[in-house]
Amino acid sequence: MQAEAQTDFLIIGAGFAGCVIAERLAAAGWKCVVVDRRAHVGGNAYDETDAAGVLVHRYGPHYFRTNSQRIVAYLSRFTDWHAVAYTIKSFARGRYWSFPINLNTFEEYLGRPSGEAEFAGWLDAQRVPIDHPRNSEEVVISQVGRELYELFFEGYTLKQWQRHPRDLDAAVCGRIPLRMNRDERYLTEEFQALPERGYTALFGRMLEASAGVEVHLGVDFAEARKRWRCRHLVFSGAVDEYFDYRFGPLPYRSLRFEAESFSAGQLAQRAAVAGKPGFWQPAMQVNYPELAVPFTRIVEIKHATGQQVDATTIVREFPKEWQRGEEPYYPIPAPDAHAAFQRYATLASTESQVSFVGRLATYRYYNMDQVIGMALAEAERLLRRYGSQAT
Ligand code: FAD
Ligand code: UDP
Numbered sequence: 428m429q430a431e432a433q434t435d436f437l438i439i440g441a442g443f444a445g446c447v448i449a450e451r452l453a454a455a456g457w458k459c460v461v462v463d464r465r466a467h468v469g470g471n472a473y474d475e476t477d478a479a480g481v482l483v484h485r486y487g488p489h490y491f492r493t494n495s496q497r498i499v500a501y502l503s504r505f506t507d508w509h510a511v512a513y514t515i516k517s518f519a520r521g522r523y524w525s526f527p528i529n530l531n532t533f534e535e536y537l538g539r540p541s542g543e544a545e546f547a548g549w550l551d552a553q554r555v556p557i558d559h560p561r562n563s564e565e566v567v568i569s570q571v572g573r574e575l576y577e578l579f580f581e582g583y584t585l586k587q588w589q590r591h592p593r594d595l596d597a598a599v600c601g602r603i604p605l606r607m608n609r610d611e612r613y614l615t616e617e618f619q620a621l622p623e624r625g626y627t628a629l630f631g632r633m634l635e636a637s638a639g640v641e642v643h644l645g646v647d648f649a650e651a652r653k654r655w656r657c658r659h660l661v662f663s664g665a666v667d668e669y670f671d672y673r674f675g676p677l678p679y680r681s682l683r684f685e686a687e688s689f690s691a692g693q694l695a696q697r698a699a700v701a702g703k704p705g706f707w708q709p710a711m712q713v714n715y716p717e718l719a720v721p722f723t724r725i726v727e728i729k730h731a732t733g734q735q736v737d738a739t740t741i742v743r744e745f746p747k748e749w750q751r752g753e754e755p756y757y758p759i760p761a762p763d764a765h766a767a768f769q770r771y772a773t774l775a776s777t778e779s780q781v782s783f784v785g786r787l788a789t790y791r792y793y794n795m796d797q798v799i800g801m802a803l804a805e806a807e808r809l810l811r812r813y814g815s816q817a818t
Contacts, residue, residue: 434460435816437655439648440663442470444785444802445586447501448661451806456816461653464647468588468634470663471756472626472795479688479738481729482625486756487682487744488712488726489626492616493796499618501803505632508620509654511731513613515712517579520623523709526579527613528571529606532555536575543607559687563592563600570605587746588680588759593753595612596760599792603774613712614798659809663785665755668772672751674770677790679755683745685722706730707741719747751796760792779814 436452438445441463449459467473471486490513493499517526525531533546541741553572560566563584567576576592580600584592593598604615612619622629634640641650648664662669689697689707702709711730714721722743729739749755758764768790775783784805786793793801 431571433653433656435646435658435813436460436661437651437659438462438661438663439651440470440785441465441468441630441634441642441644442663442785443472443798444663444788445470445661446630447799447802448782448784448806448809449640450633450636452809453637455810456812457639459640459642460651460657461634462646462648462651464642464645466644467627468630468642469550469627470646472630473626474627477688477740479690479740480736481688481738481740482727482732482734483686483740483742484626484728485684486754486807487568487684487742488728488731489795490614490619490731491621491795492614492619493617494618495754495796495800496618498509498796498799498803501799502622505636506622506624506629509623509734510620513712513731514611514710515613515714516708516710518715519578519716519718523713524579525611526714527604527606527611528579529611530609544606558678560597560601562597564595566597566601567726579714581715582718583714583717583723586718586721588757589746589748590761591758592611594761596762601758625732649750652725658780660781661726661805662781662783663788664777665787666768666783666790669783669788670723670771670774674767675749677767677771678759678764679749680754680757680759681747681749681753683747685743685745686740687736687743688740694739705764706736707739730759741750755787758786758790758792764790 433455436459438449438459438461441461445461446468451460453459470490473486474484477483515526516523524535530543531547534541536634550571555568555572556563557569560569577657581592584600588595634642694705694707697707698704700709701707706727708725708727711728712724712726714724722745723745725739725741727739782805783789784802785798
């Protein structure tokens with residue numbers, strides 16, 4: 428064990444939460460040590476070039492989107508952007524469907540052309556009237572009725588969360604839009620783009636922006652707290668782990684990713700399915716809502732990155748039970764899980780020299796922009812408290 432060293436801020440986790448805070452504090456002249464137990468920076472947003480030469484998102488697809496001009500302006504200091512209209516499909520009853528549900532989906536369902544007025548009338552007849560949907564089942568059946576709920580949502584959600592939609596917050600399925608027009612974009616946010624050279628390059632530039640950031644990979648919290656004394660700790664790991672699981676582990680959902688690559692020659696046979704050469708499937712992401720299929724989705728990220736390469740890689744996502752020691756990918760967005768987290772939140776609020784920031788430390792099903800917003804706000808709070816060292 429090396430001798431104890433001194434730093435101003437010790438930051439656990441090199442995902443968006445940790446890196447944004449490190450960058451902001453270092454820009455103000457503070458010394459920051461960032462550690463991560465993984466062998467790379469970027470957290471779950473990490474991307475890399477695989478053996479087939481394809482840029483892949485190692486921990487599941489990360490579609491950057493936001494309504495915040497402030498966050499776009501902040502990240503744009505470290506990256507240019509590749510604009511993407513993220514589009515996906517759903518595969519059920521042996522065929523591909525337009526998804527999220529829109530007028531094209533309705534025409535596919537009818538098997539003939541239609542229009543907005545007919546679609547609106549049909550939905551009115553299908554909808555279950557619920558004024559204030561309290562869970563994910565109610566939110567979907569109140570928008571599209573039972574048949575489309577069962578076709579697209581029920582099985583997918585059961586596989587993804589191993590919980591019934593009625594036992595999950597309304598916001599889980601409620602974040603999937605319903606459109607009366609033919610807008611097929613998966614997401615609703617104004618700004619939708621990927622970092623032009625990938626997320627890992629963005630993180631590299633962020634961490635190199637000021638001389639004050641030192642990064643140590645392959646180091647976990649237990650080791651870091653022995654190696655560095657600090658003025659203030661920023662923790663972006665799991666809050667239950669920080670407190671040694673005092674109230675027992677919180678519930679999480681985990682994932683197994685299975686990648687498969689295809690050469691240009693192999694892809695020639697898929698051209699009819701993919702609709703264009705060089706691809707395996709017709710969209711960046713295809714969801715598989717049927718319970719008979721063990722995975723939830725297949726992602727072919729080359730559709731979104733726009734990378735010019737002959738080969739392609741697809742990744743199947745298999746949801747699985749989380750066990751201690753595994754990656755806790757998803758906090759569970761459900762009332763009982765929030766209640767369990769509250770006990771840890773109360774403990775966390777008593778730690779005056781520690782900031783708990785990020786998806787795992789605050790146990791929130793947050794997108795990247797929300798985590799970046801949270802980290803920027805926490806950095807400002809710390810700078811108000813400790814002042815700036817910059818001359
Ligand atoms: P993380 O990225 O999880 O980073 C935390 C880091 O802390 C990790 O690198 C971890 O190794 C490290 N760490 C944890 N504990 C310790 C410890 N004890 N010691 C040392 N290091 C530790 N968001 C979007 O906006 N768009 C998307 O399309 C999208 N898709 C997603 C798909 C999947 C499959 C998942 C799981 C998430 C997705 N997200 C998406 C959410 C996004 O990943 C998060 O919002 C973001 O990564 C959160 O950043 P973070 O820094 O809080 O956490
Ligand atoms: N969902 C679904 N069917 C789909 C897509 C999503 O039932 O085809 C539900 C599912 O519960 C999922 C949630 O909507 O967890 C949010 O979907 P999203 O694609 O945003 O999930 P993420 O990318 O966060 O895994």
